[in-house]
Each structure stands twice: as structure tokens, then as C-alpha cells.
Amino acid sequence: MLFNSLTFVVFFVLVTGTYWTLRSWEARKNLLLVASYIFYGAWNPPFALLLFATTTLDFWLGDRIAAVPPAARRGWLVASVTVNLSMLGFFKYGNFLLENFQWLLGRVGVAYQPPHLDIFLPIGISFYTFHSLSYTLDVYRGATQPTRSLRDFLLAVSFFPQLVAGPIVRAADFLPQCAAPPVPRPGRFGWGLLLMTLGLFEKIVLADTLVAGSADAIFSYGGPLASLDAWTGVLAFSSQIFFDFSGYSTCAIGAALCLGFELKDNFRFPYGAVGISDFWRRWHISLSTFLRDYLYIPLGGNRTGPWRAVLNLVIVMFLGGLWHGAAWTFVVWGLLHGLCLAVEHALRNLYKNIQWTMTRGGQLLLSALTYLTVCFAWVFFRAADFPTAARLIRAMIGLFPHGDAILSTREIIQVGCVTAGLLLAHWNMRDTSIEAAVARLPRSLLLTLWTLMLCAIILTQGNGHAFIYFQF
Numbered sequence: 238m239l240f241n242s243l244t245f246v247v248f249f250v251l252v253t254g255t256y257w258t259l260r261s262w263e264a265r266k267n268l269l270l271v272a273s274y275i276f277y278g279a280w281n282p283p284f285a286l287l288l289f290a291t292t293t294l295d296f297w298l299g300d301r302i303a304a305v306p307p308a309a310r311r312g313w314l315v316a317s318v319t320v321n322l323s324m325l326g327f328f329k330y331g332n333f334l335l336e337n338f339q340w341l342l343g344r345v346g347v348a349y350q351p352p353h354l355d356i357f358l359p360i361g362i363s364f365y366t367f368h369s370l371s372y373t374l375d376v377y378r379g380a381t382q383p384t385r386s387l388r389d390f391l392l393a394v395s396f397f398p399q400l401v402a403g404p405i406v407r408a409a410d411f412l413p414q415c416a417a418p419p420v421p422r423p424g425r426f427g428w429g430l431l432l433m434t435l436g437l438f439e440k441i442v443l444a445d446t447l448v449a450g451s452a453d454a455i456f457s458y459g460g461p462l463a464s465l466d467a468w469t470g471v472l473a474f475s476s477q478i479f480f481d482f483s484g485y486s487t488c489a490i491g492a493a494l495c496l497g498f499e500l501k502d503n504f505r506f507p508y509g510a511v512g513i514s515d516f517w518r519r520w521h522i523s524l525s526t527f528l529r530d531y532l533y534i535p536l537g538g539n540r541t542g543p544w545r546a547v548l549n550l551v552i553v554m555f556l557g558g559l560w561h562g563a564a565w566t567f568v569v570w571g572l573l574h575g576l577c578l579a580v581e582h583a584l585r586n587l588y589k590n591i592q593w594t595m596t597r598g599g600q601l602l603l604s605a606l607t608y609l610t611v612c613f614a615w616v617f618f619r620a621a622d623f624p625t626a627a628r629l630i631r632a633m634i635g636l637f638p639h640g641d642a643i644l645s646t647r648e649i650i651q652v653g654c655v656t657a658g659l660l661l662a663h664w665n666m667r668d669t670s671i672e673a674a675v676a677r678l679p680r681s682l683l684l685t686l687w688t689l690m691l692c693a694i695i696l697t698q699g700n701g702h703a704f705i706y707f708q709f
Contacts, residue, residue: 238279239703240433240488241441248276253495262418269392269496276397277361284359291324292394295369296387299376303383310377317373325366331356333563360707361401363560367527368394372408374531381409389415398492402485402706404503404523411498419497431675431687432491438690439484440704446697447655448473448480451648455629456619463640465649467632473652474619475612476659479508481705482521502670508611508660509667511603513577516611519667524560528553539582547582551575561618562708566626570617577610604664 238245252272259265278285298317302310326334335351342349372390375381384390393411394400455462455470462470486503493500507519517525533553539546551572558571593599613630620626632640666674675683 273395273397280360296390299373299383302376314377321366321370330563364403367405375409398489404486429491429494433488436484436487437694439480442693444477444480445702448477451652452477461637461640462632463642464635466644469649469652471612472656476655485704506663506667509663510607547579550578566617573614
């Protein structure tokens, strides 16, 4: 059930309308739980049973972690981590691991033909695995108390706005909101609807209609490309993935607000970042903070010396890349970000308080360099394989002087305008928020912009493209 579908609109209207007509808070939560499992089961009903089983197990393990003496807690936590990551590993990385095992055996002269596991990846498994795992980790750390309500925990993990593509919502943030019915706040429902409209506008109009075609054409082309076309395709993808994923997160946050729940922001104008570390404080914030709190800090963070801190950064980004997909191109993407973070960390230790980096011009220059670095890494994220990535990079640096120009002038101008608008908006709003920006708008202008977004969504609706992060 896609957010950008009439089916979801009808589903959301029915669920929201029924939700607010019920007087009992327990009945409302029961409705949301049933609706969430219907939402997920619409993709593939058997996988709803998998979601229920893993969530129920973590509920029980969380109770065991809290009940046993501190010395025995680690074993129960290991059980939770093992089960969750084994399930994720089997469905997401089973064939990938077998293929690489076959390759390694081939290098030493052993011919081995592994069985092909015809595995269908449960949609959103990477997200709901982290939703559930955060509970046992937080109970173990003492950051939250175990809940006594299985229903509330099932709802925390399966809450349909954020179930299949985030943001990654920790049980410690969601469960307290289940304790009592939401207190009505003036304008919250309208703000939620506005965020949903903005998110759909980002996805349907900006991502799918204006830039996706150019990105797909460039990354699927098998021949040598002209440098301008290669850069246009990469810039198009940089806009597409932001509008697509930010659009989903914005829809999820808006839908949750309409139901009285608050989810944390997942994006904070990342293309206005100054440095890769700043980029990860702004991009997919729920994932970057998850990796920081549950992996980077337990590894020692930056408390174990500069070299170990650099190694920790690379390890975290390596696993962050692998989390995104079972392919070595994702690993390279993660390692590129890890190496950039390591270099940035080292430079900050060597060169402190350099005045020109604090000026507006210096910040703008560093932001442009950050964006170009991110775009370079996006090549590996989007490319289907290394030959495609290598061909694009060669075209970008001008090694194909007679490469093919496959994009029309209109497409190049269109991508250029979208990219320029996106960068300008992120740079100007990097120190503020959408809420603050909207609050400054005259009411008449806000209503006009809202109406224009709705009209654009209606006029361009129909392709039904799934959100990019559904595959993760």
C-alpha cells in the first residue's frame, strides 16, 4: 500500500475517521494495531506473521533482560541481537553470502554450485528489525523500562506510518506516547495534513516527475556518456533520492501527527551541510543516531584515541552501507563516507580554528565540496554494478570526449533548475526548520502554496512508483 496511491488515501481516511470517533483509548490503540497489520499484510500476508513473531519474541526477551540479575542480562541481549540479525541476514543477505562464498572457493580451485535461495525480501525488514531491536538494547542499557503491554509494543514496532521505510522509531520514544490518549493541540491535525501534502509533492512531482527519468536513463545506459549528461544524471539522482526518501519521512511524520503521535525529524536540509559529519547529522537522522548510540559508542567512540576513533568510524559506515543493500557497491558507498569522515576527523585535529573556514564564503565553499563528495558517492549507491559506476565516473571526469549525449536540452535544464532550487533552499534553511519557515509565511500565501501542491500532485499522479527505500 503506497502512500502515493488512492488505496492508501481511502485507508487513511477510514482509519483516521474511525480513530477519532472512538472514545476509549484502548479501542483506539486496538484499531491502530489492526490497521497497521492490514497495511503491512497488504504487501504479503505471510510476512505479517514474521513481523508478529519477531516482535513478540523481543517483547519476551526485554522482560527477561529486566528480570534477571545484571550479570545474566548480556546472554538475553545476545539472544535478541542474534535472532534479529539472523532473520535480517537470511532474508536480505542469504543469496549474497552464498554467491561470495562460491567466489572464494573458486579462487582456491574448488568448484561449488550453491543452491539458489528463492528468497522474497520482506518489505521494510531493515526498518522494523531496528524498531524492535532498539527496545531490548534500551532495556539492557537502562534507558527504558520494559512495557507490560504486548499490544503497545506490537503497535510501537508496526505503527503503519513508519513501518516500511522509516524513520526508525525507537520503542523508548514511542511507548510513552501509548500511556495516555494524545492531548488535543490546536493546529496539529492541519499541520499533519500539510506535511503529508508536502511529502507527496516531493515524491510525486519533484522526484518521480522532474528528475527520476533523467537519473534512470543515465544509470541504465550501457555506452560511453558525454560528461554533461553523466553529471546531469548524478545530480538528478541526488535530488531524486532526497525528495523520495524525505518525502516518505515527511508523510510518515504528518500521518502520525494526524493520529496524535509525534515522530522525530529524519532530515534537516542535508545538502546545506558543511562537511560529511554535518551531512550525517542531517541525512537519515534516525539511522545515523541509531548507529552512533548502538554501535559507534559501544565500540569506544572517540574515547579510545584518534586512530581507534577513525577505525570505529570506518566500521560503522561499512555496516551502514551494508545495511542499505546486499551488494558490494553499497559497501563501497559506506566505506567512502567512512573514509571521508576519517579524513575530516584527522584534519580537524591537525588544523584548528582556521579563520577562513568560519567565514560565509569559506562555509559556502566547504558546503559545495561536501555536496560534490556526496554526489560522487551516490554513483556507487545507485549503480547496479562496478562497471556501470566506473563508466559513469570516467564520463564525469571527461575521459569520454566523444561520449553519447542521450539527454535532451529540456531534461538538462529541468534537472539543473531542480538541483539549483534544492541547494539554494537547503543552504538558506540549514539553521532553521520547516515549522519556523512556515510560521513566517502569511496565511494567504501558505494556503496558496498548499493548493498549488495539491493541484500538482493531482495532475502528475498515476505512475505509482514505489519509494526507493522500500527495497531496504
